[in-house]
Amino acid sequence: MEKLKDLAAIVAEAQRGELVFPTSVNAALALQLVLADPDCHDEEVIRKVLAEPILAARAVALANSAVFRSNGAALVTSVRAAVMRLGYRNLYTLAAAMVVRQFGAKIQDRELRAQAEQLWRYTAHVSALAYVIAARVTRVDADTALFAGIMHEVGGFYLLGRADAMPGLLEDPEDWMGAAQEIIARELMKKLKVPEPVANAVVALRGAVVGIPPEGLRDTLLLARHLSPVPCPLPRNEDSYPTHSAALARYLDEHSEILACLDDAAEDAKSMSSALLV
Numbered sequence: 438m439e440k441l442k443d444l445a446a447i448v449a450e451a452q453r454g455e456l457v458f459p460t461s462v463n464a465a466l467a468l469q470l471v472l473a474d475p476d477c478h479d480e481e482v483i484r485k486v487l488a489e490p491i492l493a494a495r496a497v498a499l500a501n502s503a504v505f506r507s508n509g510a511a512l513v514t515s516v517r518a519a520v521m522r523l524g525y526r527n528l529y530t531l532a533a534a535m536v537v538r539q540f541g542a543k544i545q546d547r548e549l550r551a552q553a554e555q556l557w558r559y560t561a562h563v564s565a566l567a568y569v570i571a572a573r574v575t576r577v578d579a580d581t582a583l584f585a586g587i588m589h590e591v592g593g594f595y596l597l598g599r600a601d602a603m604p605g606l607l608e609d610p611e612d613w614m615g616a617a618q619e620i621i622a623r624e625l626m627k628k629l630k631v632p633e634p635v636a637n638a639v640v641a642l643r644g645a646v647v648g649i650p651p652e653g654l655r656d657t658l659l660l661a662r663h664l665s666p667v668p669c670p671l672p673r674n675e676d677s678y679p680t681h682s683a684a685l686a687r688y689l690d691e692h693s694e695i696l697a698c699l700d701d702a703a704e705d706a707k708s709m710s711s712a713l714l715v
C-alpha cells in the first residue's frame with residue numbers, strides 16, 4: 438500500500454512539473470538551452486561543452502566513431518573539432534544522454550544500480566542501431582532516431598533513481614508500467630524540450646508491434662530494440678510481443694538484404710554505442 442502511495446506521489450509531482458533532477462546535470466541542461474537558441478554561437482557552445490569534462494569526452498569519442506569518420510576523416514583531438522564535426526543536433530543528443538544517464542548515477546542499492554547500468558548499455562545500443570536502421574532501412578532522419586533512442590527509456594531511468602529512496606517501489610510492474618510510466622515519461626520529455634514527434638513515438642512504443650514493412654520513427658525504435666545485443670532489464674508489456682517477434686522474424690527471413698545491410702553497419706553501431714558509453 439505504501440509503495441502505491443509513493444508512486445502516486447511521484448506521478449502527482451510529474452503532473453505539477455516538479456520533477457527531481459540531479460544537480461550533476463546542470464551543465465548538460467545549460468548546453469541544451471544554448472543549443473535551443475537559434476542565435477547561439479560556436480564559441481559559446483564550445484565553452485559549455487568544455488565546462489563538463491564527461492560531456493567533452495563523449496563529444497570527442499562520438500566524433501571519432503565510425504559513423505562520423507566516414508571517408509577516412511582524421512581523428513578529432515579537440516572539443517572544437519568535435520563540435521564542428523557533430524553539429525548542434527548531435528550535441529543536443531549528447532547533452533540529453535548525460536541527463537538521462539545521471540538519473541541512475543547516484544543509486545546506492547546494488548540491485549537497482551545494476552539495473553540502471555544495464556539500462557544505459559541497452560539504451561546506447563538501441564540508439565546506435567536506431568541511427569543505422571533509420572539511415573539504411575526505414576529512411577527516417579538518422580539524427581532524430583539517435584535522439585529518440587536516447588530518450589525512449591527516460592521514464593525507466595527516472596523511476597529507478599526514485600526507487601533508491603523508496604524501497605519496493607518497482608516490485609510490481611503492473612503498478613507502474615501503464616499510465617504512471619507514460620505520465621512520467623511525457624513530463625520528463627516536456628521538461629527536456631523533446632520535440633512532439635519524438636515524444637509521441639516514444640510513448641507509442643508501449644505494447645506496440647512493429648509494422649511490416651517497418652516504417653517511421655516508432656518502427657525504427659522497435660526494430661532497434663528487437664536487435665539490441667543487450668536486453669532491457671526492465672519488464673515490458675508482453676501482450677503482443679510473441680506475435681511481434683514471429684512476424685518480424687518472418688519478415689527478416691524474407692528480406693535477408695535488411696540483415697545483411699545491418700551486418701555491414703554493425704561496426705558503425707558498435708563504435709557509436711561505445712562512444713555513448715564513455
